[in-house]
Amino acid sequence: MPRITKNPQERREEILDTAQALFGQKGYQQTAVSDIVKQIGVAQGTFYYYFKSKEEVADAIIARHLAHMLEPFSKVAGNGQWTAYEKMKVLLRMELSEDKGEGHEDAFQYLHHENNALLHQNLIVKMVRSFAPLLAAVFEQGVREGDFNIKEPLAVAEFFLTGFQFWLDSAIFHWTDAERRERVQSIGSIVEALLGMEPGMFSANRLLPGEH
Amino acid sequence: MPRITKNPQERREEILDTAQALFGQKGYQQTAVSDIVKQIGVAQGTFYYYFKSKEEVADAIIARHLAHMLEPFSKVAGNGQWTAYEKMKVLLRMELSEDKGEGHEDAFQYLHHENNALLHQNLIVKMVRSFAPLLAAVFEQGVREGDFNIKEPLAVAEFFLTGFQFWLDSAIFHWTDAERRERVQSIGSIVEALLGMEPGMFSANRLLPGEH
Amino acid sequence: MPRITKNPQERREEILDTAQALFGQKGYQQTAVSDIVKQIGVAQGTFYYYFKSKEEVADAIIARHLAHMLEPFSKVAGNGQWTAYEKMKVLLRMELSEDKGEGHEDAFQYLHHENNALLHQNLIVKMVRSFAPLLAAVFEQGVREGDFNIKEPLAVAEFFLTGFQFWLDSAIFHWTDAERRERVQSIGSIVEALLGMEPGMFSANRLLPGEH
Amino acid sequence: MPRITKNPQERREEILDTAQALFGQKGYQQTAVSDIVKQIGVAQGTFYYYFKSKEEVADAIIARHLAHMLEPFSKVAGNGQWTAYEKMKVLLRMELSEDKGEGHEDAFQYLHHENNALLHQNLIVKMVRSFAPLLAAVFEQGVREGDFNIKEPLAVAEFFLTGFQFWLDSAIFHWTDAERRERVQSIGSIVEALLGMEPGMFSANRLLPGEH
DNA sequence: AATGAATGAGTATTCATTCAT
DNA sequence: TATGAATGAATACTCATTCAT
Structure with a gap:
């Protein structure tokens, strides 16, 4: 009832944050607009x-999420110092780690609510479309450096991102924790094959936390 | 008002067929139960x-669909005469052909309605889960025959099916016809890489209609 | 909560009656569907x-109302015994009397709620369109009988009904009771003029209650 | 964002003009205040x-409209030179002509939007109330001049204006163009009857454009 | 095996209006 | 004079499902 005027930027973020939190708790459909405003x-x-x-x-949240993910990804992919092989190792580690940094794991949990499958699917599609060109450039770099052996880098990048994102998504495939872990273990050799590399270059122990 | 009694089997199929047709026209959510019964x-x-x-x-329709697809797939995969390489060629051709045989293309168009994305996603997940073991067996056969070079056949089968089904799905990725065709052209070399084969074994002209 | 099944005819009327009552109390727009069902x-x-x-x-109520009004009107207009002059006297008396018979004055009060102006306007338009041909036939009869002198009976009938219904409608013109009574007094001489009659044939004391 | 200060008179008119234009395009109810301010x-x-x-x-627009119409009407009705018969001919011609002069036909089209029926009804009621006394004075003049034969000139003026305005309104009666034209043709003889005149004095060819 | 009347939960959206600045 | 962020009331409609017959 008391009328509190805020900086529009701030208010907008406030709505976005609250909506995101509620979508995570109850799902998109199950969250009423009235729930959101009541909370605020x-x-x-x-x-x-x-x-x-x-x-x-929902679109705005996804766009924000996409931007959040794109940033570190493109930072690595566009890095001028590293070899393509190093970049790939870093990128895979980033994507496979459960813990995306300081609290972000909570922020985007909302997608894993089973009622958000459609939202989730849309995000993956957008991710693939925006990450693929960056990843393809890394592939090409790797080919020039002699580490990768690959034709049609863009197609492979798209295919890989698609398979990676959908297959490892427990909300989509309903994997148990154990099932998902098994699959993560296999990712390395799949990448090696796709990039035409020597076996073992992306062995699990080089990718997962604890390695250096 | 006139009460027409039918053979239960028949009536059940009638409902299933009508529902499938309407899902294809308006989408699952947009089709009301009342639409179905009114039509019948x-x-x-x-x-x-x-x-x-x-x-x-919806589940029954999907199950029926899955059975329809599983049958020819397992017939090929379990064939005792063919080499794994031959089987792969046939399977890829089957999946890539727009025309799935005698009129079936119409019967399952319903999944391509953009409002059926969720139904579609569920079907793909179920397909991956049921086709993967069969495909893995073919991979293992290919390894024994010396044509494929692959570790973790089951993981690769799952990964491949996932990527294949989602990536080439125009309803999910909103590909234009031209975009999709480009991607289909690239599938061959992706398979070659994943299976550790010599380049060119699955070149497009060996896969697409017209080749023998 | 207890499920009470009724004869569909009956239930339909029940809804109509309740809606009509509420429209009269609060107006059409102000009556929520939930008000209606709660009451029932x-x-x-x-x-x-x-x-x-x-x-x-609302349309159904108006149609019902129209039918209720058309019936006595057409009974008089179509009567084979009376002269046109007698018919006109009866019709004018019917329309001018505040009391439309056995309790009907309540039943159709809903239109006079000021929030029902549009509904009301629609009803008048429909009345004019359906009563005019009947009234024109009476005019023609009167001409044949030598009492009326009139060209273009249909146009005059429409014009008269329109003027009559709108002009004397207190909800539209916001007349006070006194203002309306004055105007009712003048109707007789207007009709005489329109029908080309001798003055005094429809003098107020021949039309209003108390006369015979 | 740029704050533009204007002459208050001007701004007021600007709002009125814009509102009127939008009411004409979308109807009163369908025009949101936000539409109006956005346009300005x-x-x-x-x-x-x-x-x-x-x-x-809306009231201000109607008042403005009323004033616009009242002015020429009262100029004719109050003219000291003409006979009542001449005045009536001019007035009828004015009201029946589709073209109300220099561009005004556009300015008041807004009333003919079917969603403005209520606005329209209100305008007619106000017109009747303000034009009737002027018209009654003309009637009385005509009686004195021996051309009209009429009792209760005020009542007849009100009745006539009401019938005239509502009956010939295509937005209210949903007349087709042809239907309306027929009715316009009949107006002359209705006026003759109401004013107790000889037939033919207001025949259509004396009223409609082309006559002098 | 079939009918069809009845249920009832669930909500996004609009928009005229206010008011602190 | 003018801004523009904020208010908040108000509601028609859908449709999957049930159940007495």
């Missing part, structure tokens, strides 16, 4: 002052 | 006499 | 089982 | 600085 303590209309629809919020 | 000309209650829920119908 | 004691869905929308209910 | 390029608050409510704007 603003009027229903305020929500619609900032976003045209509930869907637009 | 029976009462709402009749629907629930045969199925516990709308979801059960 | 059925579920929201029951309403929509019988009517596609709230508007359809 | 001012803030929501500015609207409410000039008008207490959306309804007040």
Whole structure:
């Protein structure tokens, strides 16, 4: 009831953050707009002052998420110092680690709610489309450096990202923890094959935490 | 109003067929149970006499679809005469051909309705889970025959099926026809890499229609 | 909560009656569908089982109302015994009397709620369109009988009904009771003029209650 | 964002003009206050600085419209030179002509949007109330001049204006163009009857464009 | 085996209006 | 004069499912 005016930027983020949290707890469909505004303590209309629809919020969250993921990925992929082989090791480690850094694992858990499958699928599609060109460039670098042996780097990048993201997604495949771990163990040799490398270059013990 | 009694088997199929047709026209969510029964000309209650829920119908349709696809796949994979290399060529051709045989292309178009993404995702997951062991056996055969060079056949089979099914799905990736065709062209060399084969063994002209 | 099944005819009327009563108390727009079903004691869905929308209910009420009014009107207009002059006297008396018979004055009060102006306007338009041909036939009869002198009976009938219904409608013109009474007094001489009659044939004391 | 200060008179008119234009395009109810201010390029608050409510704007537009119509009407009705018969001919011609002069036909088209029926009805009621006394005076003049034969000139004026305005309104009666034209043809003889004149004095060819 | 009337939970969205600045 | 962020009330409609017959 008391009218609290905020910096529009701030208010927008506030709505985004709250929506994201609730989507994670109850799923997108199950979260009512009224849930969101009640939690923030603003009027229903305020929500619609900032976003045209509930869907637009979901899109904005995904876009934000995508940007968050793209940044470190492109930093590594575009690094001028490293060899392609080193980049791949880093990228794989990044993607495979459960812990994405300081608290981010919570921030994006919302996608793993089983009611968010569609949202999730859309995110993966967008990721593949935006990461693939960067990854293809790394592949090409690797070919020039003599470590990779590969034709059609862009197609392979897309195929790999697609398989990687969907296959290892427990929310999609309903893997148990053990099942997922087994599959993570196999990723190394799949990458080696796809990139035409010597076996063992991406052996699990070189990829998983604890290695250096 | 006229009460028409039918053979239960027949009535069940009638509901399944009608539901499938409508899912294809409007999508699963957008198809109301009332749409289905109205089209058939029976009462709402009749629907629930045969199925516990709308979801059960979707599951039944998917199961039916899965069975339809599994049959030719396992026939090829389990064939005692062919080499693994021959089997792979046939399987790839089967999956890549737009025309899945006698009229079936229509029967399963329903999955390509953009509102059926979730149904579609579920089908792919089930396909991967049931096809992978068969495909892995073919891989192992190929290794024994000296044509394939591969470790962890089951993991590779799963990974490949996942990538293949999701990546080439226009309803999921929103590919244009041209975009999809490009990607189909690249599949051959991806398979060669994954199976550790000589380049060119699965070149597009050996896979696509017209080759023998 | 107890499920009470009724004869569909009966249930339909029940909804219509309740809606009409509420429209009269609060106006069409101000009456929520939930108000209607709560009053009856059925579920929201029951309403929509019988009517596609709230508007359809309003239309049905108006149609019913129109039928109720058309019946006595056409009985008089089509009577084989009376002269046109006698018919006109009876019709004018009917329309001018506040009391439309056995309790009907309540039943159709809903239109006079100021929030029902649009509904009301639609009803008048429909009335004019359906009464005019009957009235024109009476005019023609009067001409044949030598009492009326009139060209273009249909146009005059439409014009007269329109003027009559709108002008004397207190909800539209916001007349006070006194203002309306004055105007009712003048109707007789207007009719005389329109029908080309001798003055005094429809003098107020021949039209209003108390006369015979 | 740039704050543009204008002459208050000007700004007020700007709002009125814009609102009128939008009411004509989408109807009163369908036009949101936000539509109006967006079109002008001012803030929501500015609207409410000039008008207490959306309804007040509608009232102001109608009042303006009424004034525009009243002026020529009263000029003719109050003219000292003409006979009542001449005045009536001019007035009828004015009202029946599709083209109300220099571009005004566009300015008031808004009323003919079918969603403005209520606005329209209100305007007609106000017109009747303000034109009737002027018209009654003309009737009385005609009686004195021996051309009209009429009792109760005010009542007849009100009745005539009401019938005329509602009956010939295509937005209210949903007349087709042809239907409306037929009715316009009949107006002359209705006026003759109401004013107790000789037939033919207001024959269509004396009223419609082309006559002098 | 079939009917069909009845249930009832569930919510995104609009928009006129206010008010602190 | 003007801004624009914030308010908050208000509701028609869908549809999967049930159940008495």
